[in-house]
Amino acid sequence: MKKRQWQGDTKCSFCSELESAQHLFFGCSVAKIVWRTLGAVIGTSYVPKTIWQVYSWLYAFLPGFYEIYTVGLAAVCWSIWLARNRATFEKNFINTPFEIAFTTSAFLDYWAGMQKPEMADNVKKGAQLLKRSAAQMLRLCEPSRAEATEREENEGIWDEW
Numbered sequence: 001m002k003k004r005q006w007q008g009d010t011k012c013s014f015c016s017e018l019e020s021a022q023h024l025f026f027g028c029s030v031a032k033i034v035w036r037t038l039g040a041v042i043g044t045s046y047v048p049k050t051i052w053q054v055y056s057w058l059y060a061f062l063p064g065f066y067e068i069y070t071v072g073l074a075a076v077c078w079s080i081w082l083a084r085n086r087a088t089f090e091k092n093f094i095n096t097p098f099e100i101a102f103t104t105s106a107f108l109d110y111w112a113g114m115q116k117p118e119m120a121d122n123v124k125k126g127a128q129l130l131k132r133s134a135a136q137m138l139r140l141c142e143p144s145r146a147e148a149t150e151r152e153e154n155e156g157i158w159d160e161w
Helices: 021-027 029-042 051-061 066-090 098-114 117-141 145-160
Strands: none
Touching (some): 021 066, 029 066, 029 117, 051 066, 066 098, 066 117, 098 117
16 A cells, blocks of 8 residues: 555554555454464464465365465455455444455355366355354354343443443
8 A cells, every 4th residue: 555655544454553465464363363264174273474375275285176276365365355445444344353254255155156167166165164164263252142241231331421
């Protein structure tokens, strides 16, 4: 954004650190959660720190699916980028990083139609696995019902003031 003379805030819309492409897609805590969620699908807790590590990661954990690596990378990065733009320009912030994982799953499912038939099924299966993984992680990370109810009650008190 600096290269384009962006006059707005140069901080990440998710974590308030200085934004760069490297930070947004790999260094930001939100991006790390998205990559960790994807990693859970392929069986690793390792989180890639660069685009080249993504390819190495996929090569190691998804051998034989080389034709779809770029589709997966594009879906993750595009989902992060869109969420970042909504937060930056529309002030529409995500409630949880898992929203980005769900968006990634939707893109993969949709983009499966552009793949060769033998790969399309694998992309669709991957999209469903990512969706299930994100849903499970979301359930693990959400506050208990008692905490959520207490928070809602406390917020109501402030609204009355």
